[in-house]
Amino acid sequence: xxxxxxxxxxxxxxxLREVVRECxxxxxxxxxxxxxxWLKAEQGMTGAEAATELHxxxxxxxxxxxxxxxxxxxxxxxxxxxxxxxxxxxxxxxxIVDEWMEDARREDVGIPxxxxxxxxxxxxxxRRFLTGxxxxxxDTLSYSYKELQKNFRRRLRTQDRMSEGKLLFSP
Numbered sequence: 001x002x003x004x005x006x007x008x009x010x011x012x013x014x015x016l017r018e019v020v021r022e023c024x025x026x027x028x029x030x031x032x033x034x035x036x037x038w039l040k041a042e043q044g045m046t047g048a049e050a051a052t053e054l055h056x057x058x059x060x061x062x063x064x065x066x067x068x069x070x071x072x073x074x075x076x077x078x079x080x081x082x083x084x085x086x087x088x089x090x091x092x093x094x095x096i097v098d099e100w101m102e103d104a105r106r107e108d109v110g111i112p113x114x115x116x117x118x119x120x121x122x123x124x125x126x127r128r129f130l131t132g133x134x135x136x137x138x139d140t141l142s143y144s145y146k147e148l149q150k151n152f153r154r155r156l157r158t159q160d161r162m163s164e165g166k167l168l169f170s171p
Contacts, residue, residue, distance in 0.1 A: 029057040030075040031130070038129045053122055060119045063111060064096055075130065083131040090127040097123060 029035065032054055039050040065071045071093055078085035097120045104113040 027076075028061070028072050029054055029126075030072045030079065035126065035129050039125070042129075043125065053125070056119060056122045057126060060097070060123065064100055064119075065093060079130070086131050087127070090123065090131075094120070094123060094127075 036047075036050040036054060039045040039053055040047065045053065061071050071089075074089045075086065078089045097116060100109060100111065101113060101116045101120065103109050104111065104116055
């Protein structure tokens with residue numbers, strides 16, 4: 001009987017979360033269709049990989065974020081305020097995943113470290129999608145024609161010096 005009561009209590013929390021989400025008309029995951037399309041177009045994922053990514057977000061929410069203020073409800077609220085508010089929400093939840101990962105390195109927490117690491121990467125991709133940020137600074141580098149010319153000439157001189165006495169073929 002004790003196991004049944006615990007099961008009912010755990011499930012009642014999840015049911016309550018679902019009711020609140022439905023009342024507030026919050027999509028789970030938040031902007032799921034747009035995210036799946038972004039994963040396919042921008043990240044080169046297949047439909048199955050995008051579906052796995054969406055499932056990972058719901059698993060992450062169900063497994064780690066149950067004691068917190070509802071993740072997807074907070075995202076929906078932050079989405080109305082802008083990218084800075086969205087970053088704040090992601091920062092809060094990224095810290096939770098990081099804490100779980102630290103604990104998993106020391107002891108068995110019931111979730112493998114590999115799974116936690118994959119969830120952390122999923123959370124970061126989701127953040128980039130919702131805030132519109134690029135994956136790395138390399139994507140945003142820009143050079144003037146003069147700078148490119150200078151870098152290219154320097155590179156050619158370096159190659160010539162490095163291969164002194166040898167034939168140098170450049171495409």
